[in-house]
Amino acid sequence: MANIEGKTTYFKQPGSQNTDLTLKLSKERAEQRGIKNIVIASYTGTTGVKASEIFKGYNLIVVSGVVGFREPNTHRLLPENRNIIEKN
Numbered sequence: 001m002a003n004i005e006g007k008t009t010y011f012k013q014p015g016s017q018n019t020d021l022t023l024k025l026s027k028e029r030a031e032q033r034g035i036k037n038i039v040i041a042s043y044t045g046t047t048g049v050k051a052s053e054i055f056k057g058y059n060l061i062v063v064s065g066v067v068g069f070r071e072p073n074t075h076r077l078l079p080e081n082r083n084i085i086e087k088n
């Protein structure tokens with residue numbers, strides 16, 4: 001197997017302002033390496049919605065948080081986001 005080189009991007013501050021660029025760079029890397037299986041973490045589904053639009057044609061798995069983590073029988077994944085993710 002040939003050596004594979006790539007670049008690493010560091011962000012000055014953590015946060016959702018980095019999501020769009022992170023997804024863009026992730027797709028570029030997936031295309032370069034022929035990766036078709038993508039796993040994304042998304043508690044409320046906001047990142048999952050963005051990923052489901054960017055990674056159309058890929059096998060995308062969006063992992064949400066645990067039901068009842070903050071309060072019994074509650075889920076942080078917003079129903080409208082779940083619907084968009086499933087549709088895409």
